[in-house]
Amino acid sequence: MLVERMRPHTSTIFAEMSALALRTGAINLGQGFPDTDGPPSLLADAAANIGSGINQYPPGVGAPELRAAVAEHQRRFYGMDVDPDAVLVTTGATEAIASAVLAFCEPGDEVVTFQPYYDSYAATIALAGAVLRPVPLRPNANANANPNPGGQRPPGFGFDSDELRAAFSSRTRLVLVNTPHNPTGAVFDREQLTLIGQLAAEYGAVIVTDEVYEHMVYDGREHVSMATLPGMAERTLTISAAGKTFSVTGWKIGWVHGPAELVAAVRAVKQFLTYVSGAPFQPAVAAALALPDSFYAQLASDLQRKRDLLSAGLRTAGFTVFDSAGTYFVVTDVRPLGYEDGAEFCWSLPERVGVAAVPVSVFCADPELGRPLVRFAFCKRDEVLTEAVARLVALRAPAG
Numbered sequence: 001m002l003v004e005r006m007r008p009h010t011s012t013i014f015a016e017m018s019a020l021a022l023r024t025g026a027i028n029l030g031q032g033f034p035d036t037d038g039p040p041s042l043l044a045d046a047a048a049n050i051g052s053g054i055n056q057y058p059p060g061v062g063a064p065e066l067r068a069a070v071a072e073h074q075r076r077f078y079g080m081d082v083d084p085d086a087v088l089v090t091t092g093a094t095e096a097i098a099s100a101v102l103a104f105c106e107p108g109d110e111v112v113t114f115q116p117y118y119d120s121y122a123a124t125i126a127l128a129g130a131v132l133r134p135v136p137l138r139p140n141a142n143a144n145a146n147p148n149p150g151g152q153r154p155p156g157f158g159f160d161s162d163e164l165r166a167a168f169s170s171r172t173r174l175v176l177v178n179t180p181h182n183p184t185g186a187v188f189d190r191e192q193l194t195l196i197g198q199l200a201a202e203y204g205a206v207i208v209t210d211e212v213y214e215h216m217v218y219d220g221r222e223h224v225s226m227a228t229l230p231g232m233a234e235r236t237l238t239i240s241a242a243g244k245t246f247s248v249t250g251w252k253i254g255w256v257h258g259p260a261e262l263v264a265a266v267r268a269v270k271q272f273l274t275y276v277s278g279a280p281f282q283p284a285v286a287a288a289l290a291l292p293d294s295f296y297a298q299l300a301s302d303l304q305r306k307r308d309l310l311s312a313g314l315r316t317a318g319f320t321v322f323d324s325a326g327t328y329f330v331v332t333d334v335r336p337l338g339y340e341d342g343a344e345f346c347w348s349l350p351e352r353v354g355v356a357a358v359p360v361s362v363f364c365a366d367p368e369l370g371r372p373l374v375r376f377a378f379c380k381r382d383e384v385l386t387e388a389v390a391r392l393v394a395l396r397a398p399a400g
């Protein structure tokens with residue numbers, strides 16, 4: 001029944017893993033959502049907005065206070081000069097990405113993106129009838145881009161510049177960039193983003209950047225927003241959302257900003273996907289974006305501690321653990337535990353030790369790329385992570 005172009009995208013691994021976790025009582029470190037609520041002021045504001053009647057369609061472009069707050073946030077954190085009129089509020093980052101792909105790609109046009117990738121990318125590109133040109137992110141490649149102070153552990157993921165160049169062609173319409181990157185935890189630096197930008201300019205492609213983890217970068221790293229690089233603002237659509245930053249993934253409040261004609265094209269599609277959503281949440285998110293620097297610093301330091309807790313436990317359990325420079329995910333290699341296939345490992349893990357995770361191969365166009373890799377989420381309460389680690393250590397092969 002399903003249209004042919006969507007048939008490769010029916011995988012329900014998250015639902016299946018979550019169901020398996022539930023059935024076995026496993027701790028679910030598969031799906032990436034926090035197990036605590038966001039800032040109390042945000043929750044109270046949203047409840048008050050519902051109580052005071054902010055419940056009908058908001059303006060099609062979004063609530064004015066949220067558009068202004070996004071512009072101010074971009075000025076405050078990145079020194080960008082964003083006109084609130086150039087901000088479009090969307091139903092999560094997901095809708096902003098889908099609208100952009102549908103707005104710019106004719107059937108057969110090509111979209112360059114990095115694999116593994118957030119699962120909606122491939123499905124959305126397929127819906128548009130466009131062609132995915134994936135550039136592999138591999139452990140250890142471009143290691144200098146993610147220097148590891150200790151030098152002992154394997155560094156994070158990076159891309160090869162020749163492979164990036166080879167992915168571009170005269171049909172390249174869009175470059176879809178995600179930094180900090182889910183699932184690998186890579187944070188692209190200025191040099192990497194400059195190369196991506198140069199190629200996009202050379203081939204006349206629009207850049208769409210998914211920055212939903214912008215406030216989750218660790219070890220003193222800096223999140224570099226593509227649109228701040230010289231000459232890039234004129235070809236870049238910058239996307240972010242409230243879900244990750246404020247631990248409200250179920251609210252689906254996102255936004256996109258960029259040059260007026262690009263945003264207008266995105267809006268033309270967006271208005272017929274959902275039209276609008278989240279009226280009472282939009283003004284609440286506007287107020288939360290203005291929370292003091294201490295909120296954002298605390299978010300990053302809490303998550304860095306959680307990353308360290310889980311990463312150390314995974315190493316003790318025998319995994320190869322790659323450096324996560326950002327996001328709330330850490331990627332491991334299960335081969336030291338005697339497995340070749342991450343998917344097989346993930347199917348057995350809940351029964352064996354009572355923890356659930358997801359195989360990286362489900363985020364890949366070429367499953368071989370991620371075959372031995374498994375992603376764990378660390379956006380959970382410390383006691384949950386501590387218990388997960390205690391369970392995982394049982395994987396360590398008994399001596400003799």
Ligand SMILES: *Cc1c(COP(=O)(O)O)cnc(C)c1O
Pocket residue numbers: 091092093094095118178181182210212241242243244249252253254
């Ligand atoms: C969670 C996530 C999204 C989705 O954001 P929503 O605001 O929930 O739509 C988009 N991109 C990446 C990389 C994500 O991890």
